[in-house]
Structure formats: C-alpha cells, structure tokens
Amino acid sequence: SQKIEQNSEALNIQEGKTATLTCNYTNYSPAYLQWYRQDPGRGPVFLLLIRENEKEKRKERLKVTFDTTLKQSLFHITASQPADSATYLCALMDTGRRALTFGSGTRLQVQP
Amino acid sequence: EPEVTQTPSHQVTQMGQEVILRCVPISNHLYFYWYRQILGQKVEFLVSFYNNEISEKSEIFDDQFSVERPDGSNFTLKIRSTKLEDSAMYFCASSVGVGQGYGYTFGSGTRLTVV
Numbered sequence A: 001s002q003k004i005e006q007n008s009e010a011l012n013i014q015e016g017k018t019a020t021l022t023c024n025y026t027n028y029s030p031a032y033l034q035w036y037r038q039d040p041g042r043g044p045v046f047l048l049l050i051r052e053n054e055k056e057k058r059k060e061r062l063k064v065t066f067d068t069t070l071k072q073s074l075f076h077i078t079a080s081q082p083a084d085s086a087t088y089l090c091a092l093m094d095t096g097r098r099a100l101t102f103g104s105g106t107r108l109q110v111q112p
Numbered sequence B: 001e002p003e004v005t006q007t008p009s010h011q012v013t014q015m016g017q018e019v020i021l022r023c024v025p026i027s028n029h030l031y032f033y034w035y036r037q038i039l040g041q042k043v044e045f046l047v048s049f050y051n052n053e054i055s056e057k058s059e060i061f062d063d064q065f066s067v068e069r070p071d072g073s074n075f076t077l078k079i080r081s082t083k084l085e086d087s088a089m090y091f092c093a094s095s096v097g098v099g100q101g102y103g104y105t106f107g108s109g110t111r112l113t114v115v
Helices: none
Strands: A003-006 A011-014 A019-026 A032-038 A045-051 A056-059 A062-067 A072-077 A086-092 A106-111 B005-007 B010-013 B019-024 B031-037 B044-050 B053-057 B065-068 B075-079 B088-095 B110-114
Touching: A003 A086, A011 A019, A019 A086, A019 A106, A032 A062, A032 A072, A045 A056, A045 A062, A072 A086, B005 B088, B010 B019, B019 B031, B019 B088, B019 B110, B044 B065, B044 B075, B075 B088
Parallel strands: A011 A106, B010 B110
Antiparallel strands: A003 A019, A019 A072, A032 A045, A032 A086, A056 A062, A062 A072, A086 A106, B005 B019, B019 B075, B031 B044, B031 B088, B044 B053, B065 B075, B088 B110
C-alpha cells in the first residue's frame, strides 16, 4: 500500500540550531515533492517544492533534499527561531494523479 | 498577497441537515480542491475540480458530497445529509496548474461541527 511517513513525535530543538525533518514514502513515483507549514487551526502554507531531478533546493533558511532512490526527503531549517514552531507537512502527487497527498506532519517546537 | 477566502469560519449543524461551504479561490488559478482534516489527524484529499468538472475524487467523496462553481468565482462544497463523522476542518485550496509542480494556496478553513 502507499504510505507517506513523517516522524509523529514532536521535534524539540534550541533556538539557533538546525531542525531536520524527514519524509519517507513507499509505493509512490512522485515527479515532485512539496513541504508545507501548518499552524494550529489554520490551513497549510506552501513553503518549497523540489522536483525528482533536483537533489537540493534552498529558500532563505530552508533547505530541502530529495533522494528518489531512498524514497526520502529531508527538510532543514537553519538558525531556527521560536516563530518556526509549527507542524510541517510533506506532500506529493503520484504519477497520473491530479491532487496532492499529505503526510501526517511533524510538530517542531523551537525553544528560546 | 492573494488569498483563498472561506466562509463561514465555523458552522454548527444538526445531523441529517445539508450544509454548503463556500470558497473564493485566487482569481487566476485554474485548479480547485477541497480537503478535510479531522481533529488531530492528517489533511485528507476530497476532490479536485478543473474546467467546471471534477478531475479526481477520493473514496471519502461519496454521493453525499458535491461541488459546484456556480458563478465563475465561488467554489462550493455541499454535504447533503451530514453525519457526526463529517465533523472536521474543511479546507479549500487552489493552484495555477497541476502536474508542473505548483504549490497550493489554502484558505483558513471552515470548522464544521455536526451535533
């Protein structure tokens, strides 16, 4: 069966450190993978997209890697701040599909 | 920055009643979606809509659900006879394209409570 797995345990880190979140998938052949941020009671907010032929993508303090052999994406936030505290969702669209499927998300808590 | 607008923000309805959730997608977007999120669970796909027709739907989107774009700006989700298990946050989203890797813009959601 198809699965998108994100660490369900909250990630607690100290302000200024780098947060690394993992997304693993099975039985998908995505052309690209996306990351979203979700705050409590709010809709997801698009952060970054990475295509299957890209190894790494950066945007300000964010970095995403995509390894189609390992079927894994890593999402990094460098110099983390308390304002980065949120749930981060991985999402992908399988070949032939017309909509994104989301993982269950990882909650990040950045301590001041 | 353009926004996806959803109304109402919160709706309480009695079991068996019909509800209509409304959304105004971003004006130059071509693809529209409804997702739902039951409290504490993941964001689940319901339906995608393009060129005035459903392009894909999930198993959740059964005959009780319907979508419509009645006037070229609004995009609605109707639940014909609500059940307790329909209680969730419903998110509308839109995107410029699909398949080329466009991010979705989500609305702030409608919290539906069925009592």
